[in-house]
Amino acid sequence: MACFLNEVHYPAKMAGSRMPGGRLDPCLLMALDEIANIAPINIPNFMADSGGRGIQMAIVSHGLGQLRERWGEQGAQIISDTAGCKVFLPGITDTALLKAASELCGQTAFREKRQERFSRHDICDPAMLRELPGGYGLLIRGGRAPVLAKLPRAWTDREYKRARRQGRAVYRAPVPAGLSVAREFTLAGASAPATAGGNGNGHADAAAFPWGGENR
Secondary structure (H helix, E strand, O other): OOOHHHHHHHHHHHHHOOOOHHHOOEEEEEEEEOOOHHOOOOOOHHHHHHHHHOOOEEEEEOOOOHHHHHHHHHHHHHHHHHHHHEEEEOOOOHHHHHHHHHHHOOOEOOOOOOOOOEEEEOOOOOOHHHOOOOEEEEEOOOOOEEEEOOOOOOHOOOOHHHHHHOOOOOOOOOOOOOOOOOOOOOOOOOOOOOOOOOOOOOOOOOOHHHOOOOOO
């Protein structure tokens, strides 16, 4: 999996560098679930470099501890700093992560009943984040205000249901066609002595092979 992701990311980066603005158009989305377990690639470097090249990285982990175990303290911090949009799902029990998310949400001012002055309160304290209802997530994007969003489910989408009824919901790769050989040929065994038409080093002449080269 690690080799596959590297082989996808690098050509996409090179292709984007040749496009106007140095960005891949349309963008490439790399959605990587359980990335710390399935592919030990250099995610901190990918995250820091991909945004300006038209490559969107969407990684999912159970918490900062999992990222630190795989990429170290600095690597986990780079991933957190370069993530343009952070989504916190229900069930988080890491108190440090809950506190960090609460601080990112900031504070707002309220005037309590029978009080003339405004007092500041956390927009989302750690307990509120831990008790998020199922199907909802806290979104923090750049310098924008935090948003409590209801997360869509693909299997409840109307278009997906229609595609499922029509048998188009699951992609079926076409069966590869068989390769045809232009003409039959035979290769001499490795132990066969050089013939009169050889080149003197035990290999046959180039004309004896259909691709015009030596037997390597």
